[in-house]
Amino acid sequence: MEFETIVFYALAVATVIPAFGVMMAKDIVRVAFWLLASLSGVAGLFIMLDADFLGVTQVLVYIGGILVLILFGIMMTHRDPVLVSADDDRRRSPFTGLLVSLMTFGALMGVILGTGWNVSGGLANGKLSGEPTAAPLGKALLTDYVLPFEIVSVLLLVVLCGAAYIARRGKDEEASNA
Amino acid sequence: MGDFFTLVDWAVEDAGFWGRLIGVVAVWAVPITVWVSVVGLFSIWLERKVSAHIQCRLGPMEVGPHGALQTLADGIKLLAKEDIIPQGADRFLFALAPILSFVGSFVVFAVVPFGPHLIIADLNLGIYFLAAIGSIEAIGVIAAGWASNNKWSVFGAVRAATQVVSYEIPLSLSLVTIACLAGTLSTIGIVESQAGWIWNWFLFRNPFMVISFLIFYIASLAECKRAPFDLPEAESELVSGFHTEYSGMRFAIFFLAEYAAMYVVSAMGAVLFLGGWYTGIEPLDSWLTTSPVLGNVVGALAIITKAFFLVFVQMWLRWTLPRIRLDQMMYLCFKVLVPVGMVVFMAAAFWQGVFGAPDLGGLGSKFGLAWFVVVVVGTTLWVKKTIRRTKGYASANFLEHQARLGHDVGVS
Numbered sequence: 001m002e003f004e005t006i007v008f009y010a011l012a013v014a015t016v017i018p019a020f021g022v023m024m025a026k027d028i029v030r031v032a033f034w035l036l037a038s039l040s041g042v043a044g045l046f047i048m049l050d051a052d053f054l055g056v057t058q059v060l061v062y063i064g065g066i067l068v069l070i071l072f073g074i075m076m077t078h079r080d081p082v083l084v085s086a087d088d089d090r091r092r093s094p095f096t097g098l099l100v101s102l103m104t105f106g107a108l109m110g111v112i113l114g115t116g117w118n119v120s121g122g123l124a125n126g127k128l129s130g131e132p133t134a135a136p137l138g139k140a141l142l143t144d145y146v147l148p149f150e151i152v153s154v155l156l157l158v159v160l161c162g163a164a165y166i167a168r169r170g171k172d173e174e175a176s177n178a
Numbered sequence: 179m180g181d182f183f184t185l186v187d188w189a190v191e192d193a194g195f196w197g198r199l200i201g202v203v204a205v206w207a208v209p210i211t212v213w214v215s216v217v218g219l220f221s222i223w224l225e226r227k228v229s230a231h232i233q234c235r236l237g238p239m240e241v242g243p244h245g246a247l248q249t250l251a252d253g254i255k256l257l258a259k260e261d262i263i264p265q266g267a268d269r270f271l272f273a274l275a276p277i278l279s280f281v282g283s284f285v286v287f288a289v290v291p292f293g294p295h296l297i298i299a300d301l302n303l304g305i306y307f308l309a310a311i312g313s314i315e316a317i318g319v320i321a322a323g324w325a326s327n328n329k330w331s332v333f334g335a336v337r338a339a340t341q342v343v344s345y346e347i348p349l350s351l352s353l354v355t356i357a358c359l360a361g362t363l364s365t366i367g368i369v370e371s372q373a374g375w376i377w378n379w380f381l382f383r384n385p386f387m388v389i390s391f392l393i394f395y396i397a398s399l400a401e402c403k404r405a406p407f408d409l410p411e412a413e414s415e416l417v418s419g420f421h422t423e424y425s426g427m428r429f430a431i432f433f434l435a436e437y438a439a440m441y442v443v444s445a446m447g448a449v450l451f452l453g454g455w456y457t458g459i460e461p462l463d464s465w466l467t468t469s470p471v472l473g474n475v476v477g478a479l480a481i482i483t484k485a486f487f488l489v490f491v492q493m494w495l496r497w498t499l500p501r502i503r504l505d506q507m508m509y510l511c512f513k514v515l516v517p518v519g520m521v522v523f524m525a526a527a528f529w530q531g532v533f534g535a536p537d538l539g540g541l542g543s544k545f546g547l548a549w550f551v552v553v554v555v556g557t558t559l560w561v562k563k564t565i566r567r568t569k570g571y572a573s574a575n576f577l578e579h580q581a582r583l584g585h586d587v588g589v590s
Contacts, residue, residue: 029324033271036317056303056310064313064346071320072339075332132302134363 008048015041032070039063053133206298210287214438221437222249224486225493232497259426264327267423271325276424276431279318283439285311289365290445293455293477295470297366304365305353308446309346312401315439316342319403319410319420322432326423334419337504338410341400344511345407349397351519352390355526356450359383365446369454376458377550381451384529385549386522391451393519395488398443400507402436405496412501444488445481452484 014037021034039062046055141149223238223246230237238245263272289304291297301307316338323335359380360368372379381391400407411419421432448454455477456463466473502510 027268029268029271033274033321052301052303053306056307060306060310060313063317064310065343068313068316068320068339068343071317071324072336072343075320075324075336075339134303134306 004048008045011041011044011048014038015045028074029071032067032074035070036063036067039067051133053137206288210284210298214284214287214434214441217441218434218437219249219253221441221489222252222433224490225437225496228490228493229497232494253430256426256430261426261428262423264423266327268325268327271321272423273428275318275322275325276428276435277318278321279315280431280435280438282311282313282315282318283435283442285314286442286446287438290442291365291369291449291454292481293474294366294467296474296478300364300366302362302364304363305357305368305446305450306363309350309353312346312349313342315435318435322424323410323420326420328423330416331420331422334410334412334416334422337412338403338420340504341403341407341409341507344508345397345400345515348393348511348515348519349401351516351523352394352397353450355387355390355523356380358523358527359387359530365449365454369449369456372453373456373463375460375547376453377547379451379453379456379458382550382553384526384533386526386529387451388553389518389522390526391447393515393522394447394450395491396510396515398447399492399495400511402439402443402492404436404440404492406499406502407507408496408501409504409507414501440489440492441485444492445485447488448481448484453480455481 016038018034018037018041022031022038025031025034039058043055043058043063046052046058226248227237227244229235238248241247241251263269286308288298289301289307291300319338320335323331323333323338326332356368357363360371362368362371368380376382380387382388403410409419410416411421413419416422421429424432455473457466457476457480466476
């Protein structure tokens with residue numbers, strides 16, 4: 001077998017098994033660490049598909065940003081900073097879970113099957129091309145997609161200001177209550 | 179990504195899966211692991227000597243000349259120590275944490291060039307990769323703090339998370355100015371666009387890069403959790419923070435990861451701002467490029483010297499400055515470094531747009547020369563003034579102290 005094929009299967013396993021771990025683990029911090037493994041696997045898959053920029057972005061945004069924030073949130077909000085096994089089965093309803101997962105599965109499969117995949121790069125020809133992807137992406141963002149790019153920037157700015165405002169107001173109320 | 183497979187193919191042609199895997203390990207993983215260990219051993223010894231001399235002590239003197247083998251002895255001691263996992267700890271995460279922490283600082287070595295050809299992977303996303311990978315070490319720290327089942331450790335972990343997430347923003351802002359000046363994200367490309375005389379280095383390229391370098395340096399101190407940003411392990415408040423419960427080999431791995439991270443950010447500072455493997459003397463550099471072997475050897479020496487100088491400054495700061503408070507840490511990040519970083523980025527981009535790519539002899543280069551002179555003269559005057567102000571105070575004290583101890587430490 002080709003080196004790349006074996007690496008692909010290894011990465012696929014490294015993505016799917018931790019994904020099960022995310023569902024099955026009872027301790028919420030363990031869930032976060034399973035997520036770390038799964039997201040790293042996805043980053044590796046992106047790189048194997050010649051989308052190295054996406055792969056590194058996956059690490060930067062999901063592992064460096066979102067996962068650290070999740071862990072931060074858990075530690076800040078948990079009642080006591082010791083391990084708590086969350087074996088509270090009462091809230092779990094198998095039917096809603098099944099319904100939601102079936103709907104998600106259906107929607108995802110619909111999109112996956114309905115997309116005309118461009119299978120020319122990466123593993124499709126058994127070898128990575130190593131073409132740089134950052135420069136074309138940057139060009140596209142600042143020429144063809146400059147309006148969506150700017151709209152997203154303004155949206156993020158609004159979100160940032162809103163978050164600062166909400167946090168600030170809470171602080172003022174506390175100060176006036178005290 | 180091209181280099182990744184080219185190098186393996188070159189190492190073991192048609193060797194099948196296992197052959198290629200062994201090739202990957204032999205060509206990169208083993209030499210880099212050895213290098214990381216050597217850097218760790220040397221920097222730990224250096225830290226102890228630097229701290230000792232700053233505090234008018236001698237530091238380790240017994241094992242080897244000037245205690246040079248002390249770290250080795252300590253390493254053997256740590257290997258032999260009992261490995262304790264506290265009761266009620268999350269055993270799996272407890273074991274995983276030092277590994278994650280080490281991997282985070284180890285992987286960055288992939289994009290650090292030691293010479294024109296001495297690089298593991300010349301990713302075309304070099305510095306973007308650097309920004310992305312930096313956070314993995316923080317996840318190791320968080321895992322350690324959480325898994326220890328100890329409130330001091332959790333506090334340390336929460337502080338580490340806050341600090342790393344916050345300081346990634348100013349760090350990225352200073353990386354963006356570099357990308358803007360170099361026109362590439364590849365570390366090799368960045369160094370190559372600093373070729374020529376010393377004032378072609380990005381530090382002197384325009385008046386704003388000195389500030390950008392300071393932002394990079396402060397943010398990298400915070401990312402490494404080095405003093406004055408050592409809040410995650412603050413000994414006086416949190417016992418020793420996230421690694422309170424660690425002993426033996428696991429503790430040693432944390433220690434090694436910290437020193438590897440220090441070295442790697444310093445090497446990146448050298449690559450991004452201080453001309454990487456170039457010596458800064460134009461005729462010498464162009465002569466060195468004619469000989470690949472000599473070019474790589476001298477290049478590696480140049481980059482290692484620059485990196486260790488920056489490591490030395492980190493230690494100097496650690497033993498000089500007191501630890502800052504949590505709110506001061508956030509203030510410095512969001513109210514000082516981020517706005518200044520944004521202004522510097524815009525100003526540097528504007529400068530680059532007006533004066534264009536500064537080829538040798540261009541207007542930008544002439545400015546670089548003038549600015550270089552200003553920076554050097556200014557720094558010299560400032561250092562002289564500081565020495566004059568503290569003369570007969572710190573240095574005299576130090577010498578007197580050494581004389582009383584009856585040791586000659588070779589400081590005149």
